[in-house]
Amino acid sequence: xxxxxxxxxxxxxxxxxxxxxxxxxxxxxxxxxxxxxxxxxxxxxxxxxxxxxxxxxxxxxxxxxxxxxxxxxxxxxxxxxxxxxxxxxxxxxxxxxxxxxxxxxxxxxxxxxxxxxxxxxxxxxxxxxxxxxxxxxxxxxxxxxxxxxxxxxxxxxxxxxxxxxxxxxxxxxxxxxxx
Numbered sequence: 259x260x261x262x263x264x265x266x267x268x269x270x271x272x273x274x275x276x277x278x279x280x281x282x283x284x285x286x287x288x289x290x291x292x293x294x295x296x297x298x299x300x301x302x303x304x305x306x307x308x309x310x311x312x313x314x315x316x317x318x319x320x321x322x323x324x325x326x327x328x329x330x331x332x333x334x335x336x337x338x339x340x341x342x343x344x345x346x347x348x349x350x351x352x353x354x355x356x357x358x359x360x361x362x363x364x365x366x367x368x369x370x371x372x373x374x375x376x377x378x379x380x381x382x383x384x385x386x387x388x389x390x391x392x393x394x395x396x397x398x399x400x401x402x403x404x405x406x407x408x409x410x411x412x413x414x415x416x417x418x419x420x421x422x423x424x425x426x427x428x429x430x431x432x433x434x435x436x437x
Contacts (some may be wrong), residue, residue, distance in 0.1 A: 259297035265339075267291045305329040313341050316362040316376025317393035317411045319421075322346040323358055335366040345380065354379040355388045370399035390414045403429050 270288035294309030307327045313319055318341070325343015332338065343357035357380070364374035373396040380389040395409035408424035 259299060262295070262297040266293045268293070303331045310346065311341075313360065314363070316360075316374050316395050316409070317337060317378045317391040318360050318362070318376065319378075319411075321358060321360070321378070322348070325358075337366065338362070339364070342372050355382045355386075357381055368395070370405070371399050387415055389411060390421050391420055405429075 259408050260297035268288060270286070273285050274288070275276060279286055292310050292312055294307050294311045296307045298305050305328065307329075308325075310322070310324050311327060311355040312320060312322050313327065321341075323341070323343040325341065327339065327341035329339045330337060339362045340360070342357070344356060345354055345358050347353040358378065360376065360378040362374050362376035364372055366372040374394065376393050376395070378389065378391050379387065381387045391411045391413050393409060393429045395407075397405060397407040405427040406425070407427070408422075410422040411420040412418070413420040
């Protein structure tokens with residue numbers, strides 16, 4: 259392994275109380291956002307990750323899960339990502355399922371330009387699918403301050419378009435963005 263690293267990010271809060279009890283009856287509250295080990299193999303062409311992670315690309319749509327992922331850079335910008343595990347259910351959200359898997363094939367022309375196709379499968383059990391989508395996504399920067407991006411996801415469970423978006427981003431100066 260090269261570039262072996264451990265990433266941990268979380269938060270905590272203490273409610274010392276006041277005139278009455280803490281709002282939810284708890285004085286301590288905490289959560290772990292991400293906590294994973296990551297390493298690279300084969301001259302950094304394969305990245306492996308294990309633990310709590312956030313997967314962003316394609317139809318994953320910011321999937322937080324406890325599990326494994328692999329990202330393989332094949333050649334000339336072509337790559338394949340696979341991931342799977344148990345979804346993490348944030349507070350105040352209805353659980354989507356007990357398992358999820360996904361994959362995305364992509365071609366990265368440059369740091370600013372990429373196109374991909376993806377698939378995600380979320381289920382409560384092997385025979386009870388709660389979400390299954392296929393999708394395409396792309397990002398292109400024709401000139402430095404302007405970026406064009408979009409995606410389209412189709413739900414195979416509901417047999418309909420789940421979500422689509424096309425947008426332009428303008429960044430006149432680095433710390434300021436307009437969407």
